[in-house]
Amino acid sequence: MSLHRAFTPGSATGRNVRAELLRICGGPVRKFLPLISHQGGRSALTCQFRCGNACAHGVANTSGNEYFGDIAAKALSRRGMLRAGALGAVVVGVGAAGAVPALADPGAEPEVAANGFGWGRGDLRFTPVAPNTADALTVPQGYSSSVVVRWGDPVLPDAPAFDFDNQSAAAQAKQFGYNCDYVTLFPMGHHRALLWVNHEYTDENLMFRGYTNGAAATEEQIRIALAAHGGSVVEIERRGNTGDWKLVTRGRRRYNRRITAQTPMRFSGPAAGSALLKTAADPEGRTPLGMLNNCAGGTTPWGTVLTAEENFNQYFVNGPRTPENARYSIPTGVSGRRFDRVEERFDLAKHPNEVNRFGWIVEIDPFDPQSTPIKRTALGRFAHEAATTSVGRDGRLVVYMGDDSRFEYVYKFVSKERYIPGFDRHNRTLLDEGTLYVARFTGDSPGEIDGSGKLPADGAFDGTGEWIPLVSGSESFVDGMSAEQVLVFTRLAADKVGATKMDRPEDVERNPVTGAVYVALTNNGNRTAAQVDEANPRPSNKHGHVLELVEQRDGRFTWSLPLVCGDPNDATTYFAGFDKTKVSPISCPDNLAFDRDGNLWISTDGNQLGSNDGLFVMPVRGPERGYLRQFLTVPFAAETCGPLVTDDQRSVFVAVQHPGESDGATPDNPTSHWPDGGASQPRPAVAVVWHSRGKKIGA
Numbered sequence: 001m002s003l004h005r006a007f008t009p010g011s012a013t014g015r016n017v018r019a020e021l022l023r024i025c026g027g028p029v030r031k032f033l034p035l036i037s038h039q040g041g042r043s044a045l046t047c048q049f050r051c052g053n054a055c056a057h058g059v060a061n062t063s064g065n066e067y068f069g070d071i072a073a074k075a076l077s078r079r080g081m082l083r084a085g086a087l088g089a090v091v092v093g094v095g096a097a098g099a100v101p102a103l104a105d106p107g108a109e110p111e112v113a114a115n116g117f118g119w120g121r122g123d124l125r126f127t128p129v130a131p132n133t134a135d136a137l138t139v140p141q142g143y144s145s146s147v148v149v150r151w152g153d154p155v156l157p158d159a160p161a162f163d164f165d166n167q168s169a170a171a172q173a174k175q176f177g178y179n180c181d182y183v184t185l186f187p188m189g190h191h192r193a194l195l196w197v198n199h200e201y202t203d204e205n206l207m208f209r210g211y212t213n214g215a216a217a218t219e220e221q222i223r224i225a226l227a228a229h230g231g232s233v234v235e236i237e238r239r240g241n242t243g244d245w246k247l248v249t250r251g252r253r254r255y256n257r258r259i260t261a262q263t264p265m266r267f268s269g270p271a272a273g274s275a276l277l278k279t280a281a282d283p284e285g286r287t288p289l290g291m292l293n294n295c296a297g298g299t300t301p302w303g304t305v306l307t308a309e310e311n312f313n314q315y316f317v318n319g320p321r322t323p324e325n326a327r328y329s330i331p332t333g334v335s336g337r338r339f340d341r342v343e344e345r346f347d348l349a350k351h352p353n354e355v356n357r358f359g360w361i362v363e364i365d366p367f368d369p370q371s372t373p374i375k376r377t378a379l380g381r382f383a384h385e386a387a388t389t390s391v392g393r394d395g396r397l398v399v400y401m402g403d404d405s406r407f408e409y410v411y412k413f414v415s416k417e418r419y420i421p422g423f424d425r426h427n428r429t430l431l432d433e434g435t436l437y438v439a440r441f442t443g444d445s446p447g448e449i450d451g452s453g454k455l456p457a458d459g460a461f462d463g464t465g466e467w468i469p470l471v472s473g474s475e476s477f478v479d480g481m482s483a484e485q486v487l488v489f490t491r492l493a494a495d496k497v498g499a500t501k502m503d504r505p506e507d508v509e510r511n512p513v514t515g516a517v518y519v520a521l522t523n524n525g526n527r528t529a530a531q532v533d534e535a536n537p538r539p540s541n542k543h544g545h546v547l548e549l550v551e552q553r554d555g556r557f558t559w560s561l562p563l564v565c566g567d568p569n570d571a572t573t574y575f576a577g578f579d580k581t582k583v584s585p586i587s588c589p590d591n592l593a594f595d596r597d598g599n600l601w602i603s604t605d606g607n608q609l610g611s612n613d614g615l616f617v618m619p620v621r622g623p624e625r626g627y628l629r630q631f632l633t634v635p636f637a638a639e640t641c642g643p644l645v646t647d648d649q650r651s652v653f654v655a656v657q658h659p660g661e662s663d664g665a666t667p668d669n670p671t672s673h674w675p676d677g678g679a680s681q682p683r684p685a686v687a688v689v690w691h692s693r694g695k696k697i698g699a
């Protein structure tokens with residue numbers, strides 16, 4: 001049934017919009033599918049402002065935790081043991097602190113198009129966009145694009161117009177923030193929708209004329225930066241009956257909202273109130289202020305946003321030299337944006353626990369502008385890239401998450417209770433009680449992974465894996481760590497249980513048609529030839545790869561690599577066996593999305609092949625599995641984020657992050673003028689692409 005036809009717009013409040021949508025579809029309100037580091041081809045500016053020059057620093061994961069190349073030789077005997085008992089296998093390497101919880105089984109859905117949509121069987125027929133370095137959003141022939149909302153556009157009805165040379169913190173707090181990332185859409189009928197957008201980070205070099213560094217910045221500039229982080233909710237409307245959408249600029253816009261680095265929030269879940277989260281300003285450890293570096297995210301079946309705090313470490317100064325801070329790359333000196341100059345809490349010499357209050361998944365209700373955002377502690381603390389929800393075969397909610405740093409891990413949370421369609425009050429408790437797992441990947445071609453990129457004799461980089469439980473409520477499964485410690489210092493817990501060190505796990509998405517789960521592993525220039533394994537088979541992995549994971553009933557999974565990225569002429573690349581003369585070159589996969597036909601959409605961050613970043617699409621089943629084609633490129637020095645293909649498959653939204661963020665660029669010497677053209681300053685923006693004659697996207 002078409003959600004858009006079934007829903008009657010007009011009189012509904014946000015809450016009954018949600019109720020109505022739940023009634024209609026018995027499931028996600030977000031009936032549109034959702035649609036991003038110097039070692040990529042990033043500029044020095046991107047490295048400095050996005051992640052605090054993480055790549056220039058040492059690898060934080062110095063755990064003795066084995067690379068799985070190290071354990072390849074043990075694999076056969078271990079598999080024999082696993083076969084002897086799946087649950088027994090799960091506890092390998094896990095402390096005996098408690099009984100192992102039952103694993104929910106998201107299962108691989110039966111291969112039927114239960115949603116009534118197609119199979120992704122190769123009806124993608126557009127002419128791919130060629131690699132280029134144009135300062136433009138380049139779309140295929142026959143397609144059109146427009147800008148929906150840009151940095152500085154009014155969000156709150158009383159926001160002033162954007163004035164680049166006279167920006168203020170008060171104005172910014174009411175305007176669309178900087179560098180947009182995760183994008184999701186909540187439809188309110190056929191013609192209206194709420195658009196959620198993350199504002200990951202600020203690039204002060206491009207925002208302010210004459211900016212040099214945080215120590216020399218004006219306090220007002222620092223306050224502007226605080227206000228330009230966070231996220232935005234904006235009402236958008238369809239233009240006529242097209243796939244084009246535009247910002248609603250008149251009327252009440254009751255849902256429009258800005259969330260910033262200063263918005264009051266609350267903790268929930270098992271670590272709320274923990275001593276590790278208490279500060280002078282919040283002696284109860286329950287009311288953190290603001291969110292930072294929100295990268296990608298997810299949407300819950302009950303119609304809220306999950307937004308992921310990623311490189312939060314870089315905003316702090318004077319971190320005490322503790323093992324925990326080292327594992328999270330918390331700065332020990334004084335550098336960066338110097339938020340501490342206007343808010344003392346960012347000085348960890350004075351407020352050491354403040355940094356523990358960041359690095360969480362935050363849940364936000366876009367339909368209630370008065371609601372308090374919730375940091376969900378049960379989902380652990382790390383450089384959260386995203387949080388993809390899925391309902392398991394047994395009805396429990398599953399959240400897949402990546403920790404985007406070199407040699408970090410892939411995680412999964414499984415709720416204790418089941419998701420009940422339409423029971424909002426119950427569903428909103430699901431993210432507070434459950435079990436957090438981390439992934440271990442085992443290859444099935446031990447001894448054959450030599451770093452050359454050559455496929456093993458069995459024809460695939462593939463194998464099996466297991467979800468290792470870390471913590472469930474107040475019960476820790478990790479020796480020597482309490483439940484609160486596992487949740488606040490999740491990386492250290494995962495080290496102890498032998499999780500597999502991956503090549504920067506970015507987005508994780510689940511295919512709505514097949515049930516398979518996909519993980520973007522963006523790159524890892526630090527992996528050595530001695531550290532390759534079947535799940536991360538290339539040393540100095542510049543171009544990254546995509547992993548496909550199929551859940552098994554016993555709580556284990558199988559996996560393979562359908563895509564090993566790069567120039568198709570490079571012998572180390574792999575496109576699921578598809579004819580490489582026909583595919584587009586791709587580098588540094590970051591955000592993933594699916595259309596309703598089950599085609600995988602991949603956006604990139606840091607192309608190392610000399611082209612602008614872009615958006616690609618690839619069937620993952622049928623004869624065209626591996627047939628990767630480029631759908632668009634973003635303007636010069638930008639990154640492609642937040643891809644979202646709408647349910648009606650008539651619109652593709654992309655967040656164009658950091659246009660013109662190239663070395664040497666300043667407001668007096670901009671290297672991009674997108675989107676406004678002429679001599680204008682570059683402005684991060686969300687754009688929409690549609691077929692000019694109203695055809696289905698890609699067809």
Ligand code: FEO
Pocket residue numbers: 036200295296310385404506590
């Ligand atoms: Fe913000 Fe991992 O990209």
Ligand code: CA
Pocket residue numbers: 036295296385506507590591
């Ligand atoms: Ca990302």
Ligand code: CA
Pocket residue numbers: 036037590605
């Ligand atoms: Ca990225």
Ligand code: CA
Pocket residue numbers: 443444445456458459460461462463534
């Ligand atoms: Ca293999």
